[in-house]
Amino acid sequence: MTGSAIVIGATGGIGQAFADALDEEGSFAGVWRFGRSAGGAQHLDLTDEASIAAAAAQVANGPAPALILVATGILSEGERGPEKAMRDLDPDWLARVFAVNTIGPALVAKHFLPLLARTGEPVFAALSARVGSIADNRLGGWHGYRASKAALNQMLRSISIEAKRRYARTIVVGLHPGTVDTALSRPFQGNVAPGKLFDPERAALQLLDVIEGLKPHDSGKVFAWDGEEVPF
Template identity: 70%
Template structure:
C-alpha cells in the first residue's frame, strides 16, 4: 500500500473560507506529496469551474500528471448571492435559480467524482468527501423553506451514496461521504448567524481541522453516509 507521502490531496473550492482553510491545513500537516487547490477564481492549472465540465476535466488531467490522489474534498456550496436569497416559500421558486443551485451543489460535485475518482489508486484507503449540510437531510427537515438549497444538498447526498456503492466495486477500501461542517463564519452563513448557539459558530481554521479529524477516523463501513463535524452520522 502506498504511503500518503507518495500521494496527493485535492481541494475543490480552495478560494472559499472552508476550502482555503482545508488547503492550508493539509499543506501545513505535510502528509501528502502534493496538495492541489482548485477554484473558479484561480487561473491557469488551478482553475476549476463547477459549471463547466471541461474545466473539471482539465483540472483532473493536471492532477494526473503527479502523484495519484488519496484524498479529494469538494468544499463548495451555493446558498445565496447578493441579489438572491434562499426561498422562504414555494411562490419564490425560480427556474434559473433552482437550476444554478442544483448545478453548483449537486451536479458539480458529482462531475468532480466522475473525473477525479478514476485517478485514485485501485487499492488502499481513498477518501472522497463533499461538503453537504444538515438541512439536506429529509428526515431532519421540520421547518421547510430554503427549498433549492435543501433539495440540492439532498440530491448531493443521494449522488454520493450511489457513487460510494459504485466505487467500492473498483476499490474495496474507497470511502465516499458527505460532511456537514456546522455553521462556519463565512460569507455563505453570515446573513443567518443570528440564531446560532454560543460556541457553535466556527472560524474557518477550526472547521477545517474538525473536518480533517472526521476524515481521518472514517472507516470503509462509513462510505455512502453523511457525518457532522463531530463525526456523528446524520441521517438522510
C-alpha cells in the first residue's frame, strides 16, 4: 500500500503489537502511533476530542491513510470492574465505559475517517468484543461492557453506510481479538480455555490477517480473530 497506517491506542499491549507488526511489514508509507500515555504530538485521549482532532490534523499533512486501527477499550479500572448483577450498576462507571468503548472510537471516526484514501480498499477498524453480541448473550452480567461494545458495533454499522457514500470501497469493521494477555483481561483469565489466551503479538497478526482478507461487502460487520463473523 502507498498510504499510511494509523494505530490509536499504540501505547497499549495489542495496540503496540499492531504498530510494531505494521512497521516490520513495511507495506505502508508510514505508521502513525497515538495513545493516551504517549507524550507530545503522539498524545491522543479518547475522552478528549481536542486531542483527537489535533492528531488527525497531523495525519492530514501526510499520505492519506489506507488503514486506521482503533485498538482501545476499558473493562476495569482500579477497583472498579465489570458488573456481575444489576445491583452493581453505577451511572458514573457506565458513563466512563461508554466514553472509552463507544464514544471515543466514534469521535476517532469523525475526525480520521474523512482522511482515508479514496483508492484501493481502505479500512477503518475498531476493537470490539464477542460479548457485545446481543444474539450471543446467554450469560448476562458485564452489563456496561457488553452494552458499550454492542453500541460500538451499531455505531460502526452506521458509520460504514455513510463512509460508502464518500468512497464505495471503504471498509469499516469491528474486530474481536479473542482473549489477549494484556492488563485489560488479566484479572479475568482464570476461565480461559487452554490455547485460547493469545499474546499481543499473535493477536495482532491474526487480526491483520483478517483485515487483509476483507472486501467491501464485509463493511459494517464484526469479525473474530479467526475470521468468523460475530452476530449482532
